[in-house]
Amino acid sequence: MKIGNCLIAQSGGPTAAINATLAGVYSAAKKQFAIGRIYGGMNGIEGIMKGNIIDLSSVLDKDENLKLLKTTPSSFLGSCRYKLKGGSEGQSEFQKLFKVFEENNIKYFFYIGGNDSMDTILQLEEYQVANGGDVTFVGVPKTIDNDLCCIDHTPGFGSAAKYIATTIKEIAADTAVYDMDSIVVVEVMGRNAGWLALSAALALDSKGRCMADLIYLPENVFDYDKFIEDVKKVQQTKRQIVVVVSEGIKLADGSLISEAKTKDSFGHGQLGGAAKHVEAVIQERIGVKVRAVEINVLQRCAGHLLSARDINESFMLGEKAVEVASEGKSGVMVTTERARNGFYSITMGATDIRLIANKEKTVPEDYMNEAKNAATQKALDYLMPLIQGEIAPVMQNGIPKHLLLRDYI
Amino acid sequence: MKIGNCLIAQSGGPTAAINATLAGVYSAAKKQFAIGRIYGGMNGIEGIMKGNIIDLSSVLDKDENLKLLKTTPSSFLGSCRYKLKGGSEGQSEFQKLFKVFEENNIKYFFYIGGNDSMDTILQLEEYQVANGGDVTFVGVPKTIDNDLCCIDHTPGFGSAAKYIATTIKEIAADTAVYDMDSIVVVEVMGRNAGWLALSAALALDSKGRCMADLIYLPENVFDYDKFIEDVKKVQQTKRQIVVVVSEGIKLADGSLISEAKTKDSFGHGQLGGAAKHVEAVIQERIGVKVRAVEINVLQRCAGHLLSARDINESFMLGEKAVEVASEGKSGVMVTTERARNGFYSITMGATDIRLIANKEKTVPEDYMNEAKNAATQKALDYLMPLIQGEIAPVMQNGIPKHLLLRDYI
Numbered sequence: 001m002k003i004g005n006c007l008i009a010q011s012g013g014p015t016a017a018i019n020a021t022l023a024g025v026y027s028a029a030k031k032q033f034a035i036g037r038i039y040g041g042m043n044g045i046e047g048i049m050k051g052n053i054i055d056l057s058s059v060l061d062k063d064e065n066l067k068l069l070k071t072t073p074s075s076f077l078g079s080c081r082y083k084l085k086g087g088s089e090g091q092s093e094f095q096k097l098f099k100v101f102e103e104n105n106i107k108y109f110f111y112i113g114g115n116d117s118m119d120t121i122l123q124l125e126e127y128q129v130a131n132g133g134d135v136t137f138v139g140v141p142k143t144i145d146n147d148l149c150c151i152d153h154t155p156g157f158g159s160a161a162k163y164i165a166t167t168i169k170e171i172a173a174d175t176a177v178y179d180m181d182s183i184v185v186v187e188v189m190g191r192n193a194g195w196l197a198l199s200a201a202l203a204l205d206s207k208g209r210c211m212a213d214l215i216y217l218p219e220n221v222f223d224y225d226k227f228i229e230d231v232k233k234v235q236q237t238k239r240q241i242v243v244v245v246s247e248g249i250k251l252a253d254g255s256l257i258s259e260a261k262t263k264d265s266f267g268h269g270q271l272g273g274a275a276k277h278v279e280a281v282i283q284e285r286i287g288v289k290v291r292a293v294e295i296n297v298l299q300r301c302a303g304h305l306l307s308a309r310d311i312n313e314s315f316m317l318g319e320k321a322v323e324v325a326s327e328g329k330s331g332v333m334v335t336t337e338r339a340r341n342g343f344y345s346i347t348m349g350a351t352d353i354r355l356i357a358n359k360e361k362t363v364p365e366d367y368m369n370e371a372k373n374a375a376t377q378k379a380l381d382y383l384m385p386l387i388q389g390e391i392a393p394v395m396q397n398g399i400p401k402h403l404l405l406r407d408y409i
Numbered sequence: 410m411k412i413g414n415c416l417i418a419q420s421g422g423p424t425a426a427i428n429a430t431l432a433g434v435y436s437a438a439k440k441q442f443a444i445g446r447i448y449g450g451m452n453g454i455e456g457i458m459k460g461n462i463i464d465l466s467s468v469l470d471k472d473e474n475l476k477l478l479k480t481t482p483s484s485f486l487g488s489c490r491y492k493l494k495g496g497s498e499g500q501s502e503f504q505k506l507f508k509v510f511e512e513n514n515i516k517y518f519f520y521i522g523g524n525d526s527m528d529t530i531l532q533l534e535e536y537q538v539a540n541g542g543d544v545t546f547v548g549v550p551k552t553i554d555n556d557l558c559c560i561d562h563t564p565g566f567g568s569a570a571k572y573i574a575t576t577i578k579e580i581a582a583d584t585a586v587y588d589m590d591s592i593v594v595v596e597v598m599g600r601n602a603g604w605l606a607l608s609a610a611l612a613l614d615s616k617g618r619c620m621a622d623l624i625y626l627p628e629n630v631f632d633y634d635k636f637i638e639d640v641k642k643v644q645q646t647k648r649q650i651v652v653v654v655s656e657g658i659k660l661a662d663g664s665l666i667s668e669a670k671t672k673d674s675f676g677h678g679q680l681g682g683a684a685k686h687v688e689a690v691i692q693e694r695i696g697v698k699v700r701a702v703e704i705n706v707l708q709r710c711a712g713h714l715l716s717a718r719d720i721n722e723s724f725m726l727g728e729k730a731v732e733v734a735s736e737g738k739s740g741v742m743v744t745t746e747r748a749r750n751g752f753y754s755i756t757m758g759a760t761d762i763r764l765i766a767n768k769e770k771t772v773p774e775d776y777m778n779e780a781k782n783a784a785t786q787k788a789l790d791y792l793m794p795l796i797q798g799e800i801a802p803v804m805q806n807g808i809p810k811h812l813l814l815r816d817y818i
Contacts, residue, residue, distance in 0.1 A: 014582070014583045014586050042588075043586075043587070043588040046588065047588060072582070073579055073582055073583065074579075074582035074583045074585065074586055075586045078585075078586050078587070078588060079586040079587055080587065080588065081587070162807055162808065165807070165808045166713050166808045166809055167707060167711075169808055169809065169811065170482055170483075170707065170710040170711055170712055170713070170809075171706060171707070171710065173423070173481070173482055173483035173710060173712075173811055173813070174423045174482065174483050174706045174709065174710035175706075176483065176487075176813075176815075177423050177452075177483055177484045177487050177488040178452070178487070178488055178489065178490070179451075179452040179455065179456060179487060179489065184706075202806070202807065202808065203808065204805075204806055204808070205811070205813060205815075205816070206805065206810060206811070206812075206813070206816055207816060291705075291706070293705045293706060293707075294703065294705075295707075296700075296702045296703075297580060297583045297584075297593075297700070297702060298576060298579065298580070298702075298704075298707070300583065301579040301580065301582060301583035302576075302579055303579055303582075304575050304579070304714055305713055305714070307807070384806065384807065387806075387807035387808065388807045389807075390801070390804065392799070392801070395799065396613075396615065397611070397613055397793065397796075398571055398574070398611065398716070398793065398796035398797045398798075399571065399574045399575045399578055399611065399612065399613070399796065400575060400578065400579075401615060402578065402582055402614070402615070404582070404585075404614060404615065406585075406614075407614070407615055407616060
């Protein structure tokens with residue numbers, strides 16, 4: 001194993017588990033004698049280009065802090081949404097990055113992120129193959145969207161799914177109290193992949209009945225006429241209805257509901273999210289009391305409601321990334337595969353980044369019923385293990401305590 | 410103590426603690442030999458008028474269910490927003506209600522609710538004084554708004570405040586990750602009383618600094634020019650800013666921000682909430698990335714994040730209501746008073762409903778700073794004890810288990 005320092009950075013949208021992965025990478029890197037200093041890159045690849053890197057040991061060598069990091073949501077090292085440029089401008093970007101690597105004797109680079117971050121790993125690896133260099137590039141997955149390929153599920157998704165299922169259940173309880181017909185439309189994240197909306201199916205009551213009456217994913221065409229029919233059908237047996245829509249639901253022409261020009265037809269201006277548009281249509285065509293709820297960023301940063309399985313696996317995938325790097329594998333992302341024997345267990349490995357970057361894993365067709373408005377048992381079997389177990393956050397003054405970089409810089 | 414049955418009902422908006430109070434009333438009523446059957450009125454006074462009452466013993470005699478009820482959000486018995494009518498129509502309503510009381514030998518009526526519910530207790534008591542009858546009417550407070558008089562704080566408020574403070578802290582962590590100027594505007598409930606917005610001040614970091622940079626209550630005039638100045642001042646030292654607004658913030662002419670006609674001036678139509686309007690103004694006058702987040706119903710139904718103090722006190726106030734009723738006090742609401750010796754402790758009592766109904770307790774002037782955009786230490790001293798301690802909900806299939814009436818009827 002080559003001797004040198006390592007650099008860890010985070011990128012893309014925050015999740016409640018991305019810091020557990022950082023803790024895992026740090027913890028394993030610390031045990032590798034070949035690895036000297038452990039640096040953190042600030043604000044992902046964008047900050048690293050500017051040379052914004054810090055020595056993590058002063059903060060994370062304290063066991064108490066490392067533990068706190070595991071339940072701190074959002075990205076401890078900051079984040080970016082930056083796509084490396086191609087062409088001549090791209091060349092100068094790569095040169096800047098490799099200069100930072102060289103100056104700090106970085107031999108291992110761990111990038112914790114989603115699809116864009118894996119594209120960054122791919123590009124760095126390809127640049128190095130073409131231009132020389134001896135940095136080991138390892139991608140470590142994170143995204144609440146669960147849309148990465150070659151992995152059973154992504155770290156961060158389980159906690160987001162647990163938050164969404166819990167929230168849907170609580171909203172259903174809330175909306176059921178009045179003796180009147182009503183509909184609540186809950187919008188969850190997911191532009192192209194409907195995994196988060198699908199996880200609303202986990203909002204089960206004590207008898208195993210789903211409390212989300214209708215669920216719509218971006219994978220299927222959303223049709224207003226069919227939707228109104230669906231609602232009327234549910235209304236035959238139920239007075240208070242919960243509808244879950246993905247922010248990415250699209251009409252037959254491929255246009256997003258949320259970008260529809262509904263101003264004239266429904267009397268509303270640009271209302272923002274998909275739920276607001278669906279709310280307007282319900283008001284016009286059904287006329288019962290309706291409320292749109294956008295869960296918004298809470299679904300990706302609720303560190304107070306974590307899936308223990310998600311957090312533990314996120315940590316372990318971080319450790320795995322160091323193991324993979326120590327074996328000299330570069331240009332890979334660490335992955336998980338689920339055993340097919342009925343009991344939940346995963347094995348961790350590493351997969352060529354070329355098979356992962358710039359691909360998107362959407363919800364399989366048979367995870368939704370024929371009417372495309374409810375999840376199947378197959379979907380529940382896939383989702384259910386991912387939200388199991390709780391990790392109580394450390395509390396201070398009655399609210400969760402976080403490990404924040406602003407306390408150290 | 411007179412012998413008879415008792416009737417418990419719930420009214421007004423859901424909270425995460427209203428069922429803990431129901432559990433308290435039930436539990437204490439069960440121990441009173443003078444009380445025979447314990448009935449639950451469905452959908453408050455509106456349902457009782459229709460005779461919709463059920464015997465609660467079959468469900469709540471099980472200890473397991475009573476325990477589950479304590480952490481089940483929303484109203485187990487359903488709710489209503491119904492104001493008893495005056496005049497001749499009102500007479501027929503009272504007659505209907507007293508007929509239900511008589512037919513079921515109801516001698517004790519406990520109404521768990523907020524301001525409107527206390528008005529109901531007042532009207533029932535006054536009707537009885539004028540027309541005869543021997544029902545003991547006791548109001549039991551609940552409201553996340555904390556706007557009832559003669560009580561230190563209302564059951565339900567502590568859990569909502571804990572949820573809001575936690576959420577603001579998580580949103581602040583989420584919004585801080587990108588290396589860019591940004592503002593997030595979070596809207597919390599509270600039409601006339603800003604207690605919930607004030608509780609955002611509890612979103613403290615490890616060093617005790619507040620993570621909500623600016624807080625605006627309905628008690629103070631909201632002025633856009635001053636607001637923009639406030640934001641620019643914060644921007645001098647901070648790039649990512651969290652603004653908290655109460656849904657009830659009003660302009661100098663008394664009109665609600667959320668009802669402002671901003672269509673022409675900001676290019677947006679009727680956008681709904683206060684935060685959306687503030688977002689539009691920031692976009693126009695400051696131009697940084699801005700996001701409006703409406704916490705919506707989650708702040709009143711998040712049974713997964715409870716203040717142990719709130720839940721325990723809510724239960725005890727329910728018990729106290731039975732004690733007060735057993736002493737024959739009618740036309741009262743049970744209340745709490747806080748000791749003034751520095752340590753948090755409360756004593757429970759009962760106060761004449763005439764002093765409470767149709768009054769509203771707003772945030773005292775000295776709970777906000779001079780600039781009316783941040784809480785004072787006095788406010789923190791008041792709020793902090795109310796969010797202490799956690800009660801983990803019972804979990805099933807990875808999400809909180811609830812006690813739902815639909816499983817029993």
